[in-house]
Amino acid sequence: MAAGAAPLRMEAAFRAARRQRRAATLLGLAVLLACLLASAWVAEAHPARLLEGLPRIGEYFHRILPTLRREALFAGAETEGSLAFWFYRLDSWAWLLFETANMAALATLMGAAAALALCFVAARNAGAPRPLALATRRLLEALRTVPEIVFALILVWAFGVGPLAGILAIALHSTGALGKLFAEAVENAGAGPWEAVRAAGGGWAEACRFGLLPQVLPNLLSYALLRFEINLRAASVIGFVGAGGIGEELYTVIAFNHYEEISAIVLLIILCVAAIDLLSERLRHHVIGAAR
Amino acid sequence: MLELQGLTRRFGAVTAVDRVSLSVPEGQMLGIIGRSGAGKSTLLRMINRLTEPSAGRILHDGRDITALSGRALRAWRADCAMIFQQFNLVQRLDVLTNVLIGRLSRRRGPLARLGALLGLFTAEERAMALALLDRFGLAETALQRAETLSGGQQQRVAICRALMQEPRLILADEPIASLDPANARAVMEALREVNRGQGLTVLCNLHDLAAARHYCDRILALQAGRVAFDGPPAELTPARVEAIYGIPEAVLAAEGAPARAALVH
Ligand SMILES: Nc1ncnc2c1ncn2[C@@H]1O[C@H](COP(=O)(O)OP(=O)(O)OP(=O)(O)O)[C@@H](O)[C@H]1O
Ligand SMILES: [Mg+2]
Numbered sequence: 001m002a003a004g005a006a007p008l009r010m011e012a013a014f015r016a017a018r019r020q021r022r023a024a025t026l027l028g029l030a031v032l033l034a035c036l037l038a039s040a041w042v043a044e045a046h047p048a049r050l051l052e053g054l055p056r057i058g059e060y061f062h063r064i065l066p067t068l069r070r071e072a073l074f075a076g077a078e079t080e081g082s083l084a085f086w087f088y089r090l091d092s093w094a095w096l097l098f099e100t101a102n103m104a105a106l107a108t109l110m111g112a113a114a115a116l117a118l119c120f121v122a123a124r125n126a127g128a129p130r131p132l133a134l135a136t137r138r139l140l141e142a143l144r145t146v147p148e149i150v151f152a153l154i155l156v157w158a159f160g161v162g163p164l165a166g167i168l169a170i171a172l173h174s175t176g177a178l179g180k181l182f183a184e185a186v187e188n189a190g191a192g193p194w195e196a197v198r199a200a201g202g203g204w205a206e207a208c209r210f211g212l213l214p215q216v217l218p219n220l221l222s223y224a225l226l227r228f229e230i231n232l233r234a235a236s237v238i239g240f241v242g243a244g245g246i247g248e249e250l251y252t253v254i255a256f257n258h259y260e261e262i263s264a265i266v267l268l269i270i271l272c273v274a275a276i277d278l279l280s281e282r283l284r285h286h287v288i289g290a291a292r
Numbered sequence: 293m294l295e296l297q298g299l300t301r302r303f304g305a306v307t308a309v310d311r312v313s314l315s316v317p318e319g320q321m322l323g324i325i326g327r328s329g330a331g332k333s334t335l336l337r338m339i340n341r342l343t344e345p346s347a348g349r350i351l352h353d354g355r356d357i358t359a360l361s362g363r364a365l366r367a368w369r370a371d372c373a374m375i376f377q378q379f380n381l382v383q384r385l386d387v388l389t390n391v392l393i394g395r396l397s398r399r400r401g402p403l404a405r406l407g408a409l410l411g412l413f414t415a416e417e418r419a420m421a422l423a424l425l426d427r428f429g430l431a432e433t434a435l436q437r438a439e440t441l442s443g444g445q446q447q448r449v450a451i452c453r454a455l456m457q458e459p460r461l462i463l464a465d466e467p468i469a470s471l472d473p474a475n476a477r478a479v480m481e482a483l484r485e486v487n488r489g490q491g492l493t494v495l496c497n498l499h500d501l502a503a504a505r506h507y508c509d510r511i512l513a514l515q516a517g518r519v520a521f522d523g524p525p526a527e528l529t530p531a532r533v534e535a536i537y538g539i540p541e542a543v544l545a546a547e548g549a550p551a552r553a554a555l556v557h
C-alpha cells in the first residue's frame with residue numbers, strides 16, 4: 001500500500017509547488033508592471049505625448065533625407081540631386097572621421113594601459129595590500145561612473161577646445177570601465193601559477209606578469225577591442241562640447257538646421273562604426289583563438 | 293641542515309600544525325605522510341613562508357627563516373623550490389618559458405627585472421633550461437604550450453622549473469597525487485635522482501605509504517598537526533601504522549592511492 005501512496009503524495013506535492021511558483025511569478029509581474037507605470041509617470045512619458053511626438057520623429061527623418069535624382073546621381077558636386085552634392089564636404093568630413101577614429105584608438109590604448117596596471121592591484125586574488133586594493137576599486141568605480149561628456153566639459157575648460165580634451169576624457173572613463181572588467185577576469189584566473197611564481201622567489205610584479213597575465217590576456221584584449229568600438233561612438237559625439245572629432249561638425253550642422261548634411265554625416269559615422277565593428281570582431285576572435 | 297622548532301599554525305579554532313620540532317640533515321629525502329587534513333601542506337608551506345607560522349621558528353644552517361622579509365625572503369624562496377600537486381604551470385605559456393620562471397628570482401637590479409617582465413631571457417638562461425628539459429626527456433616539447441602535455445610531463449616540467457632555481461632543498465606537496473601509476477613512478481624517480489645525484493634535500497608530502505617507504509630515507513607521520521611517527525621506513529611497521537591512523541594499513545591504502553600498485557615493483 002505504502003509503495004502506491006508515495007507517487008500520489010509526490011504528485012500532490014509537485015502540484016502544490018507549481019501553484020506556489022505560479023503565484024510568485026504573477027506577483028513578480030504585477031510588481032514589475034507597477035514599477036513601470038510609476039517610472040513612466042515620474043518621467044512624464046504620458047501616452048498622449050508619446051503619440052503626439054512620434055510623427056515629429058518621422059517628420060525630422062523626412063527633412064534630413066537628401067533629395068536625390070536618379071538621372072543625376074553620379075554627376076558632379078555642382079549638380080543638385082547627385083551623391084557628390086549630398087556629400088559635398090566629404091574631404092573635410094573624412095578627415096574629421098579619421099581624427100575621431102584616432103581619438104578613440106588613442107583613448108582606448110591609454111585607458112587599457114592604465115587599466116592593466118590597476119587591475120592587478122584591484123583584484124582580490126592577486127595579493128595586493130587590502131587597503132590599496134579597496135582604494136583602487138573605489139577609484140575605478142568613480143572613473144567609470146562619470147560619463148565621458150562630463151570629463152570632456154571639465155577638460156575642455158582646462159586644456160581648451162580640441163581633441164586632447166576628448167582623448168583624455170574617453171581614456172579616463174575607459175580606465176574605469178576596463179579596469180573593473182580586467183580585475184574581474186584576473187579574479188577568475190587560477191591562483192596556482194601565481195603562487196608558483198611567488199614560491200619560485202618571483203616578486204609581486206613577476207607573479208602577476210607570468211602567473212596571471214598569460215591566463216587572462218585573450219580576455220583583456222577582447223575587452224579592449226570591444227571598448228574601442230564603444231569609444232568610437234563616444235568620440236563621435238564628444239565633439240558636441242568642443243572636444244574634437246566629427247561631433248563638433250555634427251553639432252554645427254544640427255544647430256544650423258543643415259538637414260541634408262546631418263544625414264550625410266550620420267550615415268558616414270554609421271558606416272565607419274560598422275566597418276570598425278566588423279574588423280575588431282574578426283580580430284577579437286583571432287585573439288581568443290591564438291593568444292599567448 | 294633545516295631545523296623546525298615548535299612550529300605551529302592555527303586557522304581560527306583549527307590547529308593545522310601543532311608544535312612540530314624536527315631537524316632535517318642536508319641531502320635527506322624525507323617523506324611526510326598523514327591523512328587528509330593532517331597538516332602536511334601547511335607544514336611545507338610554512339617552510340617557504342607561503343603560509344606564515346603562528347608560532348615557532350624555522351632555521352636553515354642556523355639562519356632564522358621566520359624573520360626574513362623582502363628581498364631576503366625572495367632569495368630564500370628561490371633556495372627552496374616547491375612542487376605542487378596540480379603542477380601550477382602557466383598553461384598558456386610554452387614549456388621553455390615555464391621553466392625560465394624558475395630564474396626570475398636570480399634577476400638583480402631594476403633593469404634586469406624589467407627585462408624579465410618583458411619576457412627577455414638571456415641565451416645562457418635558455419641553454420640552462422633546455423639542458424634541464426633534455427635531462428628529463430622533454431627537450432622536444434620546449435616550444436609547446438604547457439597545457440598540451442600530459443600530467444606526468446607537466447610535473448617533470450615543474451621539476452625542471454624547480455631545479456632552474458638552483459635550490460638548496462625541494463618541497464614537494466603531493467607531487468604524484470594526480471598522476472597515473474606510470475607517471476607517478478617517473479616523477480618519484482626524478483625526485484630521487486635529484487636527491488641522490490645532486491645531494492638536494494627533499495621534503496615530500498605523500499598520501500601513499502608504499503611510495504613513502506620505497507623512496508624516502510626517513511618518514512614523518514602527522515596526525516592532527518602533531519608528529520605521530522618519525523623514523524626510517526623499516527620501523528614503520530603495519531602495527532605502528534594502525535596505531536597512528538587507528539585503522540589497518542590495508543584499509544588505509546584502499547582510501548586512495550592509485551599509484552600504489554605501480555610503485556612497488
Ligand atoms: N587557508 C586555510 N584556511 C583555513 N583553514 C585551513 C587553511 N589551510 C588549511 N586549513 C586547515 O588546516 C588543516 C590542515 O590542512 P592541510 O591542507 O595542511 O592538510 P593536508 O595534510 O595537506 O591535507 P590533504 O592531504 O588533504 O592535502 C585542515 O583542517 C584545513 O582545513
Ligand atoms: Mg595537502
